[in-house]
Amino acid sequence: MNEMIERYLAAVGRELPAPERADIVAELRDEFLTQVESREADLGRPLDVAEMEAELLAFGNPLVVAGRYRKVQYLIGPQVFPFWWSAVKATLVVIAAIYAVLIILGLISGGHVSGADLPSPVVLVGVAFGAITLACALVERFGNPARLARWRPERLPPAHGKHASRFELLTELGMGIVFLLWWTGVIHFRNSVPAIGLRIELAQVWTEWFWWILGYAIVEIGSNLAALARPDRVSVIRVIVIWRSLLGAGILIGVIQADQFLIVSGPAAPPEHMFETWIRGGIGVAIALFLARAATEAWRLRQPPSAMRVAG
Amino acid sequence: MPNDADVFETLRQELRRGSLILAVLGQLRAEHYGYTLRKALSHAGVEIEEGALYPMLRRLEAQGLLTSEWREEERRNKRFYRLSTDGDAVLGRLVAEWTGLHASVEAILGKQP
Numbered sequence: 001m002n003e004m005i006e007r008y009l010a011a012v013g014r015e016l017p018a019p020e021r022a023d024i025v026a027e028l029r030d031e032f033l034t035q036v037e038s039r040e041a042d043l044g045r046p047l048d049v050a051e052m053e054a055e056l057l058a059f060g061n062p063l064v065v066a067g068r069y070r071k072v073q074y075l076i077g078p079q080v081f082p083f084w085w086s087a088v089k090a091t092l093v094v095i096a097a098i099y100a101v102l103i104i105l106g107l108i109s110g111g112h113v114s115g116a117d118l119p120s121p122v123v124l125v126g127v128a129f130g131a132i133t134l135a136c137a138l139v140e141r142f143g144n145p146a147r148l149a150r151w152r153p154e155r156l157p158p159a160h161g162k163h164a165s166r167f168e169l170l171t172e173l174g175m176g177i178v179f180l181l182w183w184t185g186v187i188h189f190r191n192s193v194p195a196i197g198l199r200i201e202l203a204q205v206w207t208e209w210f211w212w213i214l215g216y217a218i219v220e221i222g223s224n225l226a227a228l229a230r231p232d233r234v235s236v237i238r239v240i241v242i243w244r245s246l247l248g249a250g251i252l253i254g255v256i257q258a259d260q261f262l263i264v265s266g267p268a269a270p271p272e273h274m275f276e277t278w279i280r281g282g283i284g285v286a287i288a289l290f291l292a293r294a295a296t297e298a299w300r301l302r303q304p305p306s307a308m309r310v311a312g
Numbered sequence: 313m314p315n316d317a318d319v320f321e322t323l324r325q326e327l328r329r330g331s332l333i334l335a336v337l338g339q340l341r342a343e344h345y346g347y348t349l350r351k352a353l354s355h356a357g358v359e360i361e362e363g364a365l366y367p368m369l370r371r372l373e374a375q376g377l378l379t380s381e382w383r384e385e386e387r388r389n390k391r392f393y394r395l396s397t398d399g400d401a402v403l404g405r406l407v408a409e410w411t412g413l414h415a416s417v418e419a420i421l422g423k424q425p
Contacts, residue, residue, distance in 0.1 A: 024366070026382075027346065027391050031362050034347040034388075060363045068367040 015066030075137045079145035084136040091128045097174025157231030176221045205258035238297045249290035337403045345390040
């Protein structure tokens with residue numbers, strides 16, 4: 001009978017912090033034995049094995065009993081939880097946007113484009129989830145959760161008015177990240193189709209404009225991050241978007257002057273002029289879109305603040 | 313979906329949580345070891361599981377509100393707890409808070425809708 005009690009107390013003790021283990025176990029032993037003695041006095045006889053087991057069961061699961069002595073009772077508390085949840089949602093949108101771009105590129109190319117160097121989405125989501133949870137748990141444990149919740153009413157985004165939603169900004173951020181990773185060579189897309197002997201490479205013009213395009217990609221990611229961090233700075237963000245769009249249009253106006261955009265080779269290569277026409281048309285559309293965006297944002301910027309608030 | 317009994321039980325536990333500390337501090341104006349403290353609280357109508365009581369006693373002691381000492385009684389070593397001087401002062405403030413809150417809630421509940 002005593003052996004059962006000692007096994008129980010040892011199981012509790014194993015889960016307790018070492019410096020306090022002996023002290024807590026001694027106190028629990030006394031409590032339990034006192035309870036048993038009281039029960040035996042009521043019954044007028046010693047407890048049998050089944051009754052002793054019932055007493056131990058009522059005392060609680062050793063893991064739960066020991067767990068109540070731990071200083072840390074939860075990983076992320078109610079003050080930090082909203083920030084954890086918001087960060088998880090935003091990260092999931094960015095990751096979804098990254099893989100949506102890859103899937104769309106794969107479909108367009110008939111399954112011959114893939115971000116082979118990226119981890120699987122499940123792994124990426126798992127790592128992101130773990131990293132956010134760890135960061136929030138560290139803030140909960142060692143940081144100042146109340147400080148995290150400090151905010152200023154003037155930094156809230158306008159209630160009305162046409163401005164990008166968080167979802168749009170996060171999606172654009174995800175796509176921008178995919179582009180930057182590809183452009184800098186961190187991830188590779190397969191550019192050959194061995195089965196039909198087709199190989200596609202970027203022409204010299206893209207190398208000539210490499211740093212400009214890289215700069216544009218960084219500015220785009222930066223401006224989206226700024227818009228996410230300070231949604232109240234509507235005018236500043238509009239100015240950044242105008243200059244960013246003009247920069248994009250300028251780069252593409254420079255690129256479109258080239259004679260060749262892609263080098264298509266292999267026995268099964270279709271006529272190159274067909275590719276060039278498509279690409280030239282696509283670049284032309286992109287220039288128009290950049291200019292239209294710059295013009296739209298400039299027009300919105302000129303609207304009086306009261307009209308922006310009311311009209312949207 | 314939680315049923316009415318679950319909802320009531322959750323609310324009841326939330327309501328009791330803060331009051332238990334007050335009851336424990338109040339009871340420890342006289343010295344007790346764990347078992348007799350539980351019995352005294354139970355006698356006064358405040359039930360508390362040993363799994364909740366002992367960690368609470370440690371926390372309150374670590375906060376300087378209780379003192380404790382091991383002493384032999386009834387052929388066994390037992391840990392006796394008592395309200396410290398700081399604990400007594402904190403208890404006084406908590407009782408004032410409790411009394412004010414109780415009066416406010418009473419006034420609200422006593423109002424005709």
